[in-house]
Amino acid sequence: MPAFKTKINPQSESFKSNYLLMKEKVAELQQIMQKSLFEGDEKYLDRNKKIGKLTARERIELLLDPDSPFLELLPLAGLGGDGFAVGGTIVAGIGLVSNRLCIVTANIGTIKGGSIDYTTLQKNLRISEIALENRLPVINLVESAGANLPDQAKIFNYGGIVFREITRRSKNGIPTISIVFGNSTAGGAYVPGMSDYVIMVKNQAKVFLAGPPLVKMATNEVVDDEALGGADMHGRVSGVSDYIANDEPDGIRIAREIMSFQRTFEKEKIKQNILEPVFNSEEILGIVSADIRITFDSRELIARIVDGSEFSEFKPDYGNTLVTGFATINGHNIGIIANNGVLFSEAANKGTQFIQLCNQNNTPLLFLQNITGFMVGKKYEEEGIIKHGANMINAVSNSTVPAITIIIGASYGAGNYAMCGRAYKPRFLFSYPNSKIAVMGSEQLAGVMEIIQREAAQKSGVAYDEEKGAFVKQKITSEAEKQSSAYFATGQLWDDGVIDPRETRNYLKLCMEAIHTTDIKGTDGYGVFRM
Ligand code: COA
Numbered sequence: 001m002p003a004f005k006t007k008i009n010p011q012s013e014s015f016k017s018n019y020l021l022m023k024e025k026v027a028e029l030q031q032i033m034q035k036s037l038f039e040g041d042e043k044y045l046d047r048n049k050k051i052g053k054l055t056a057r058e059r060i061e062l063l064l065d066p067d068s069p070f071l072e073l074l075p076l077a078g079l080g081g082d083g084f085a086v087g088g089t090i091v092a093g094i095g096l097v098s099n100r101l102c103i104v105t106a107n108i109g110t111i112k113g114g115s116i117d118y119t120t121l122q123k124n125l126r127i128s129e130i131a132l133e134n135r136l137p138v139i140n141l142v143e144s145a146g147a148n149l150p151d152q153a154k155i156f157n158y159g160g161i162v163f164r165e166i167t168r169r170s171k172n173g174i175p176t177i178s179i180v181f182g183n184s185t186a187g188g189a190y191v192p193g194m195s196d197y198v199i200m201v202k203n204q205a206k207v208f209l210a211g212p213p214l215v216k217m218a219t220n221e222v223v224d225d226e227a228l229g230g231a232d233m234h235g236r237v238s239g240v241s242d243y244i245a246n247d248e249p250d251g252i253r254i255a256r257e258i259m260s261f262q263r264t265f266e267k268e269k270i271k272q273n274i275l276e277p278v279f280n281s282e283e284i285l286g287i288v289s290a291d292i293r294i295t296f297d298s299r300e301l302i303a304r305i306v307d308g309s310e311f312s313e314f315k316p317d318y319g320n321t322l323v324t325g326f327a328t329i330n331g332h333n334i335g336i337i338a339n340n341g342v343l344f345s346e347a348a349n350k351g352t353q354f355i356q357l358c359n360q361n362n363t364p365l366l367f368l369q370n371i372t373g374f375m376v377g378k379k380y381e382e383e384g385i386i387k388h389g390a391n392m393i394n395a396v397s398n399s400t401v402p403a404i405t406i407i408i409g410a411s412y413g414a415g416n417y418a419m420c421g422r423a424y425k426p427r428f429l430f431s432y433p434n435s436k437i438a439v440m441g442s443e444q445l446a447g448v449m450e451i452i453q454r455e456a457a458q459k460s461g462v463a464y465d466e467e468k469g470a471f472v473k474q475k476i477t478s479e480a481e482k483q484s485s486a487y488f489a490t491g492q493l494w495d496d497g498v499i500d501p502r503e504t505r506n507y508l509k510l511c512m513e514a515i516h517t518t519d520i521k522g523t524d525g526y527g528v529f530r531m
Contacts, residue, residue, distance in 0.1 A: 001310040003278050004303040008287060021290035025433040026500050032487060036075040036087040040110030048110055053181065053204065054248050056091050056106035059141045063104060063252050068096035070104075071510045074126060076498060078119030079491035084112050084148070088120030092127050094136065094510060098260035101513055102137040103127060109143030109182045116187065117148040121155050121162075122493050128165035130496075131174065133402075133427055134514040137262055138169070139255055140178040140195065144188035159187060166194040177258055179251040180205035180231075180241075189229075193240060197258050200231035200241040201251045207234060207241075274331050275308030277505065284501045290434050292409045298323050298338035298368055301408065305505045307331065314354055319346035324354040326363070330509040332516055335401075338368035343415055344375050348388040351418065352529075355395040359522025364515055365403040366508070367426065371415030373440065387530040392418040400523040402515040405429045406504065407486075407495065411437040422494050428511045431486045431495045442480035446473045 009015060039045065039055050048055065054062070064070060072093040079086050089112060092105040105127060107114035116124070131138050147155045166176050178195040184207045192198045192207060200207065208229035215221050215228065227233060235244035245251035287300045303309040306327035313325035321341035327334055335358035337351055358365050374380075374389045396403075396418060405419070405426040416437065420426045431437070439445065450473050457464040482488060490498050499507055 001308075001312055004299065004309045004311055006279060006300060006303060007297070008283060008300055010283060010286060015286040018288075018290055018294075019286035022285035022288060022434065022501070025290060026285070026502075029433040029498055029500060032079070032498075033075060035079070036072075036085075038085055038111070039108050044110040052247070053109075055110065056108045056141065056143075059181065059248065059252065060091060060093075060095075060104055060106050062249060063097055063139065063141070063255060064095045065097060065099060069506065069510060070095045071507060073103075073130065073496050074123045074490075074493060076487065076490045077123045077493050078117075079487055081119060081491060083117045083119040084115075088117060088123045089114050089144075090116075090120050090123060092123065094130075094514060097139060098256050098262075100137065100259050100262055101510075101517065102139055102259065103131050104139050104141070106141035107144040107188075112148065113145030113183060114143045114188070115145040115148045116155060116159070117151055118154045119493075121159055124162050125158065126493060126496070128162060128169075130427070130514075132165060132169055132172070133518070135172070135174050135517045136514060137174055137259070138166075138176045139259070140176065140191055142178050142180045142184050142188065142191055143182035144184055144191070146185045146187035146189070163190050163194050166191070170194075170196050175262060177255050179245070179255050180207055181248060181251065182206070183211075184229075185209075185211055197243075197255075198234075198241045199243040199245050199251045199254045200234055201245045201248055202231045204248070205229075205231045205234070205241070275310075277304050277306065278309040279304045281305075281502045281505060284504065288408055288432060288434065288501055292370070292434060292436055295341055296370075296409075298340050298370065298408070301368065301504075302327065302336055302338060305329070305508060306334075306336075311336070314357070315350050319344065319348075319350035322347035322351050324350060329366075329505070330512050332512045333363045334366050334512070335363045336366045336368065337419065339371040339409075339415070339419065342372055342375050343389065343392075343418065345380070345383050345385050345388040348374070348385075348392045348418065351392045352388075352395045355392070355399050356526075358401055359399055359524065362401060362520045362522045364401050364512070364520060365399065365420070367403060367405040367420040369405060369407045369411045369416065369419045369421070369435075370409030371412060371419055372410050373413035373415045374418075389414050389418055391529050393424075394527045394529060396420050396424050398523055398526045401520055402427045402518070404508065404511050404515070406499075407431040407435040407437060408501070409435055410441075411435060412440050427515050428507075429495045430497055430499045430507060431489060432501050433486050433498050435486045435489075436484045437486070437489045437494065438480060438484035442477045442484060445480045446477040449473070449476055 070093045075087045089108045175196040177197040178192040179199045189207045206225045206229045231244050234241035243254050289296050311325050311327045323338040323340050403420045403426040454464050486498050
């Protein structure tokens with residue numbers, strides 16, 4: 001395959017100015033990411049340290065293989081909300097333990113006793129989904145006071161899903177290992193309770209349905225917490241624990257040992273001699289437009305993320321606002337669908353055809369979303385833009401090969417749906433910091449509302465209040481602008497994280513390994529295509 005010929009000139013003014021703007025956006029991302037590193041007030045961190053306990057992130061570092069990457073998931077969940085912390089009271093991600101790819105979660109016991117608030121629950125639910133779909137073993141580093149009690153009404157019902165999913169994964173041959181490092185009460189107790197392997201750390205783990213004060217209140221029994229739920233009691237008497245660890249590093253060592261006996265799910269070993277892209281990933285910052293209204297050639301991005309920058313383009317001369325083609329990432333085949341402008345009927349048809357081809361030859365899909373929507377107007381309605389878009393949505397809805405979506409610019413309207421947005425269940429979805437997601441652009445949205453309100457006033461025979469109208473328009477624009485930012489989206493868990501565009505290939509490499517833990521089997525069945 002001939003290597004891609006770039007048209008990018010890193011010396012050009014447009015490249016340089018865009019590079020600086022994107023660099024600012026990445027710097028802003030790095031600053032916001034600092035918030036997710038918060039692990040509690042000094043008071044709790046000091047107390048923890050004095051008794052020799054590690055923090056959640058220190059535990060993760062010790063657990064992972066020394067050279068393992070850690071693909072952190074949903075680090076900014078709850079951003080802008082009123083939860084306990086950005087990212088909730090849990091750290092979660094994908095990494096290697098004893099050379100096996102797995103999910104690691106760690107309760108942050110130093111924030112509100114690691115209790116589960118609404119954001120943390122939502123994050124747990126998404127992590128469960130990722131574990132099941134990708135057949136990834138889960139290692140939980142447990143220290144949790146259970147549900148956030150003042151907020152129990154929002155957590156109680158759906159909280160049950162977390163426990164249901166542990167046992168469903170177990171039934172499907174996907175193990176869960178829990179190491180208990182501290183207090184693990186009620187809901188927190190059922191995480192180890194449901195797990196396949198349980199390790200409790202001596203003199204630290206306290207696992208019970210109710211702590212000593214509640215037991216006293218309920219039955220008048222007086223008992224201390226060690227006798228009620230310590231590692232020794234659970235390891236020697238109740239059988240809730242399978243291993244008693246001498247200390248935290250020993251607990252982690254035991255978990256690594258258990259992992260070394262799990263079968264590897266990788267169908268193909270990580271391939272040798274993978275060609276890195278010919279072009280420098282740093283250039284991505286000069287290519288991807290900081291201002292989403294300015295278009296850029298998505299082939300230039302593809303050339304910086306696929307093996308050897310080799311891309312075999314499909315239908316390059318047809319429907320050219322959608323780029324489709326085959327490449328490899330970390331040695332695995334992938335079908336790529338990338339926007340290169342607004343979607344016209346031909347482009348939608350090409351996308352539909354390409355999704356079918358990837359299903360026919362069992363090839364996963366990568367969607368690179370930069371889409372303002374489908375083309376509007378009389379001509380396009382007459383040629384059936386709705387049915388062509390609907391056909392692409394039909395194909396993406398029924399496709400059974402795993403998909404990964406990255407929002408690299410705009411993600412508006414039905415374009416989000418046809419390009420495998422969150423509702424279409426890609427295995428992973430990441431966003432760039434410049435990206436915007438909404439039903440349409442904020443100015444367009446406010447403009448449409450203004451037209452509707454003017455017409456409504458006319459129909460009722462009243463004069464349109466210009467001053468009030470201008471005020472409302474401005475308010476709608478700024479509200480829509482705020483709600484369409486990548487940071488609002490990630491705070492709502494509409495993606496699995498906002499990423500530095502230069503890191504795209506590293507994320508994709510790990511995601512490709514994760515999706516290849518399962519059989520990849522395309523479908524030959526779709527809903528009825530409207531002709
Ligand atoms: N919901 C909300 N907040 C909780 C909480 C819960 N379930 N459990 C603890 N917290 C908060 C405390 O109010 C305190 O908040 P603050 O930092 O604003 O003061 C913080 O977490 C630390 O709690 P503290 O009791 O000082 O920590 P500890 O290490 O001494 O004890 C526990 C930890 C878990 C033993 C103890 O907090 C406890 O028993 N919690 C209730 C557990 C429970 O019954 N859960 C049932 C859930 S279904």
